[in-house]
Amino acid sequence: MSGKDLNIYVQHVARVEGHGNILVDVKNGELKEVKLEIIESPRFFEAMLVGRRFPEAVHIASRICGICSISHTAASIKAVEDALGIKPTWQTETLRKILMEAEMLDSHALHSFFLAAPDFFGFPSVIPMASTNPAVVKIAINFKKLAHDICDVMVGRHTHPISMVVDGFTNLVTEEQMAELLAKIKQSLNDVPRMLEFFSKIKFPEFERKSNYNCLVNHEMYPFYDGMISSSEAGVYKHRDYKQKIAERVVDHSTAKHAFGPVKPYMVGALARFNTNYKQLTPGAQEAAKMLELEAPSYNPYHITLAQVVEIVHCLESMSRLIEQLLSRGIRDERVERPPLAGWSAKLPPVKKSWGVGVVEAPRGLLIHEYRINDNGAIDAANCIIPTAQNLANIEADMRALIPKILDRPKEEITQLLEMLVRSYDPCISCSTHLLKVDFVE
Amino acid sequence: MVKPKVAFFDFTCCEGCQLTVLSIGDKLLNLFESVEVVNFREASSYKGQDYDIAFVEGSIASPKDIERVKEIRKRAKVVVALGACAHIAGINAIRNFHNQQEIKKLVYGDKAWVFDSILAQPVDAIIKVDYYIPECPIDKEEFLRFVSQLLNNMKPFIPDYPVCVECKMKGNVCNYHKTIPIICLGPVTRGGCGAICPSSGNACEGCRGLIPDANLEAMEWLLNEWGVSAEDKFRFYRMYNSLMGMKR
Numbered sequence: 180m181s182g183k184d185l186n187i188y189v190q191h192v193a194r195v196e197g198h199g200n201i202l203v204d205v206k207n208g209e210l211k212e213v214k215l216e217i218i219e220s221p222r223f224f225e226a227m228l229v230g231r232r233f234p235e236a237v238h239i240a241s242r243i244c245g246i247c248s249i250s251h252t253a254a255s256i257k258a259v260e261d262a263l264g265i266k267p268t269w270q271t272e273t274l275r276k277i278l279m280e281a282e283m284l285d286s287h288a289l290h291s292f293f294l295a296a297p298d299f300f301g302f303p304s305v306i307p308m309a310s311t312n313p314a315v316v317k318i319a320i321n322f323k324k325l326a327h328d329i330c331d332v333m334v335g336r337h338t339h340p341i342s343m344v345v346d347g348f349t350n351l352v353t354e355e356q357m358a359e360l361l362a363k364i365k366q367s368l369n370d371v372p373r374m375l376e377f378f379s380k381i382k383f384p385e386f387e388r389k390s391n392y393n394c395l396v397n398h399e400m401y402p403f404y405d406g407m408i409s410s411s412e413a414g415v416y417k418h419r420d421y422k423q424k425i426a427e428r429v430v431d432h433s434t435a436k437h438a439f440g441p442v443k444p445y446m447v448g449a450l451a452r453f454n455t456n457y458k459q460l461t462p463g464a465q466e467a468a469k470m471l472e473l474e475a476p477s478y479n480p481y482h483i484t485l486a487q488v489v490e491i492v493h494c495l496e497s498m499s500r501l502i503e504q505l506l507s508r509g510i511r512d513e514r515v516e517r518p519p520l521a522g523w524s525a526k527l528p529p530v531k532k533s534w535g536v537g538v539v540e541a542p543r544g545l546l547i548h549e550y551r552i553n554d555n556g557a558i559d560a561a562n563c564i565i566p567t568a569q570n571l572a573n574i575e576a577d578m579r580a581l582i583p584k585i586l587d588r589p590k591e592e593i594t595q596l597l598e599m600l601v602r603s604y605d606p607c608i609s610c611s612t613h614l615l616k617v618d619f620v621e
Numbered sequence: 622m623v624k625p626k627v628a629f630f631d632f633t634c635c636e637g638c639q640l641t642v643l644s645i646g647d648k649l650l651n652l653f654e655s656v657e658v659v660n661f662r663e664a665s666s667y668k669g670q671d672y673d674i675a676f677v678e679g680s681i682a683s684p685k686d687i688e689r690v691k692e693i694r695k696r697a698k699v700v701v702a703l704g705a706c707a708h709i710a711g712i713n714a715i716r717n718f719h720n721q722q723e724i725k726k727l728v729y730g731d732k733a734w735v736f737d738s739i740l741a742q743p744v745d746a747i748i749k750v751d752y753y754i755p756e757c758p759i760d761k762e763e764f765l766r767f768v769s770q771l772l773n774n775m776k777p778f779i780p781d782y783p784v785c786v787e788c789k790m791k792g793n794v795c796n797y798h799k800t801i802p803i804i805c806l807g808p809v810t811r812g813g814c815g816a817i818c819p820s821s822g823n824a825c826e827g828c829r830g831l832i833p834d835a836n837l838e839a840m841e842w843l844l845n846e847w848g849v850s851a852e853d854k855f856r857f858y859r860m861y862n863s864l865m866g867m868k869r
Contacts, residue, residue, distance in 0.1 A: 223716045226719050227712065227715040227716050235856075235860075239860075242757065245638070245640045248635070248637065306653055320646055320647065323646070324644075324646045327646075335817055335818070338644075339757060341818050342822055344823075349821060350820075522804070524804040526801065
């Protein structure tokens with residue numbers, strides 16, 4: 180609609196992790212400005228890691244985020260192992276893969292049920308849903324409980340795992356414990372049909388903008404823990420080359436740096452993974468995608484929530500498969516031959532000046548940790564690239580494309596659609612330093 | 622009975638403590654029945670401006686944080702510091718011992734001037750705090766017990782014995798007596814966590830803060846006994862307890 184002036188300023192966008200504002204300024208029907216302001220106080224984790232010996236980094240790195248602390252732990256461990264040339268055992272890597280998938284389940288259940296779903300029913304939060312859709316809320320709580328049980332048993336707790344360290348685990352699960360978890364996971368699979376029914380009825384806003392989708396790729400399995408980095412526009416490259424492909428830039432309105440790709444901006448996260456690795460999903464997850472009418476590739480960013488639901492199914496099935504493999508081989512206590520490197524007083528192997536990069540798929544997408552380690556085994560420099568920091572520029576690009584299309588609608592509706600767009604990316608602002616509110620400038 | 626109005630606020634932190642509250646599970650719904658949650662941004666877009674109990678998570682780390690937390694104090698009858706960042710500034714305070722200009726430059730380069738930040742401080746450095754729920758992140762059971770005691774007009778109980786008490790009760794081999802000894806802050810750190818870290822084969826890193834009147838002299842002797850250098854001692858204490866002994 181020409182000639183329209185519109186000002187939106189949403190402060191402290193709700194139901195996202197961290198603090199951010201949305202600011203939109205339209206003059207005379209022309210979009211002047213659209214910004215996603217990140218107002219979380221700066222956190223300086225990269226500086227906190229400096230001077231710490233490498234086995235200590237893990238427990239500091241996990242504190243970057245309360246919701247993806249397993250991913251940060253894994254990325255931190257992988258960066259250290261990459262620097263020191265440590266190749267963990269099959270058992271260690273398998274246990275880590277299970278943990279990553281448990282975290283994916285927890286985070287996706289939180290976002291898709293608790294944070295995203297209330298939008299489609301006009302509720303401010305999940306609490307009223309507990310009386311209107313009790314069975315569905317119960318499923319989400321069950322999934323979260325399952326994920327937490329898995330993490331509690333395997334690494335002490337989910338938020339800030341304890342025993343997951345460089346080159347192994349300080350406390351090892353037993354076969355009986357794993358068998359018990361397997362039974363619980365199989366039990367939870369019964370909840371899947373009802374979850375799919377719930378989400379298949381939700382009508383998502385229609386909007387398409389093709390992004391550049393970035394994620395890990397691995398010929399062995401749908402990767403969360405390990406792989407090469409793939410960009411749908413720039414091809415596949417090794418983790419250590421990320422700096423040539425991804426540049427971080429400081430923008431004035433955000434304490435989270437924006438990351439840009441070779442073809443900027445780009446998307447990471449569940450939808451990027453789904454679009455790229457669709458064929459490697461477990462059969463049940465592929466079936467789920469069909470039921471949800473989600474086809475790869477989908478260019479609708481509101482579908483991120485659906486891709487998360489598909490990944491929930493994938494993680495449940497994939498975890499069962501991994502645990503079965505683990506049990507058929509038997510769990511061995513490897514700590515005697517290879518004491519894991521943990522804590523302040525670990526006896527460090529001789530260390531040469533080195534650097535390493537660890538890349539994993541956090542629930543919200545590619546997560547990169549890079550450390551430089553000196554001769555004394557202390558960290559000299561650290562760099563962390565957080566999924567949300569990579570998505571910020573893409574969210575702004577989406578908003579820029581979306582606003583002209585919906586400008587003729589009432590302001591409340593525009594605000595709602597923008598907030599939902601930002602929420603659908605599931606931004607994690609404390610990670611990327613903390614992010615989200617919508618401000619329309621009038 | 623009028624339901625007390627409860628609000629959750631987060632400052633500089635990972636929001637892991639609020640997430641811990643959200644992950645309580647079934648009992649969370651029961652809890653939400655006995656109180657009215659008026660502000661829980663992590664979980665709800667509804668924002669109420671009057672509340673009886675304010676749970677404050679995170680450290681104070683920018684001038685804006687100071688204003689916001691003072692406003693919260695004005696409105697709330699009871700302020701509870703939630704988690705290590707709010708309680709003792711926790712891991713955020715590690716950066717207080719770096720040159721602030723340098724780290725801003727390190728992270729934000731030549732745009733460092735854009736972002737306002739101050740040294741990370743615990744909540745009670747700025748406002749009066751009525752109660753503390755320690756640990757990084759908070760313990761679910763302790764949170765539930767705390768809330769039910771508060772709602773029933775009992776004085777909430779937070780232990781002031783050291784982690785070693787619970788570690789012994791669990792029957793763990795002492796970290797200092799293992800074949801490969803682990804330097805552990807358990808003897809001077811507040812218990813209540815069920816010695817979760819030593820039970821998972823790790824050191825206690827002191828996230829619940831020091832016990833009142835901790836015998837730091839004996840701890841010093843113990844660390845010397847194990848040949849820990851002065852530099853390393855600083856590193857250990859500066860994981861969570863950077864601000865210990867500081868008059869506020």
